[in-house]
Amino acid sequence: MSLISPAARDALQAWLKGQRALQGAADNTLDAYARDVSEFLAFMAEHKGAAQGIAPLLRLTLPDMRAWMVFTRSTGVGPRTLARKLSAVKSFFRWLSEREGAEISAVLAARAPKYQRKLPRPLTEDAARAMIETVELQHSDPWVAARDMAVVTLLYGCGLRISEALGLDGRDAPLPDVLRIVGKGGKERVVPVIAAARMAVAHYLAESPWPKEDDLPLFRGVRGGRLSPRAVQKVMERVRAQLGLPASATPHAMRHSFATHLLSAGGDLRAIQELLGHASLSTTQAYTSVDQARLMEVYDRAHPKAG
Structure with a gap:
């Protein structure tokens, strides 16, 4: 300075x-x-x-x-x-x-040089399910296995960032039908919680040796502190090796898969933007990708040709 x-x-x-x-x-x-x-x-x-x-x-x-x-x-x-x-x-x-x-x-x-935007590749729906199911088999201690499955289910089922999932505290459980999440830049959004995620978290809490306390982390490490992102990354690394998935099958790819699968099922882009907590629609457009054939199918249904 x-x-x-x-x-x-x-x-x-x-x-x-x-x-x-x-x-x-x-x-x-x-x-x-x-x-x-x-x-x-x-x-x-x-x-x-x-x-x-x-x-x-x-x-x-x-x-x-x-x-x-x-x-x-x-x-x-x-x-x-x-x-x-x-x-x-x-x-x-x-x-x-x-x-x-x-x-x-x-x-x-001044203009910066152009660059190719890198996007995390989504998993297929079958691969995402296999990831969640196989994560639960990685640890011999039932509560750790249940914890890891609950975290990955939240990433895929609710589109949470890993920091958002691991930032939940005891007061957030049992999970309600909708969660208020404070994301990047303090931006708050409301996220629906699917039944599978609520059940996975409830199962983890039932198995956990750590009592649920409002002001303490919901997801605990083996020593009782807040679970680290690296621990989730490591278990997913093991699983993707077992399933033969690419290195792009990361915790963030589960969030990307959530958005992509919603879009491919006909979800509204602006609704997905809100669910993801993106500040601008252009971020969501770059973040979510479906194949051209699916887009054309949706277009043809929405705009039937006359005659």
């Missing part, structure tokens, strides 16, 4: 504070923003030969932006990460330009 001027540092902190208060940005997001913009400001100080105050920053040119992007790529950063960093920088500069009443067209004109 020594390469960053006090004025720029103060501006960065004020912007981050606003992102937390007004946008509800999560801690991890704010940490990434702070790191990305700090690296940008430090580069510009080196590039220009001196720490850049607010006025010099607002005079940056498109060649300055390109120099930063070339340097960032040279450190081994891929196009997807560069796009994320550029987005953070632009967001900071938009805020700065509004505060200062200045034009920042050069910063906004």
Whole structure:
């Protein structure tokens, strides 16, 4: 931070504070923003030969932006990460330009290289069921087996992120017909809970040696602490090896499978967006994929040809 001027540092902190208060940005997001913009400001100080105050920053040119992007790529950063960093920088500069009443067209004109969006591949419905059933066979201790099955059933049956499932506390059980989930950025959504998930959690609690307490984790590790995501990832790694499933069969793929199977069954895209907790519909469109033949079948039913 020594390469960053006090004025720029103060501006960065004020912007981050606003992102937390007004946008509800999560801690991890704010940490990434702070790191990305700090690296940008430090580069510009080196590039220009001196720490850049607010006025010099607002005079940056498109060649300055390109120099930063070339340097960032040279450190081994891929196009997807560069796009994320550029987005953070632009967001900071938009805020700065509004505060200062200045034009920042050069910063906004910078374009990150295109990249191919990677999507987790969904499991087939049969593979998803086999995953849940086989997870239960992985541990000799009945309560651990029941716990792992309950977690994976929640991921697939309710479309929860693994952090959301493992963030549940004792007060959330017995599971109701609908759960209020606080997801990324503090965004709250209502998620229907299927009967299989309610039964799986009830079975786990009946088997668990740890008493259910409102303020303690619902899903416990063997020592009683909150179950870690890595423990779920490891059991799924074993299962996918046994079932011959690809490495893409991860906990997150269960959530992706939930969305894909709903869509392929004729589910409404906006309803699925709400269930997943996506801020924008475009995220859901990229996240869910069904084969073209299925889409055409739905289209033909909805728009029968006259005559």
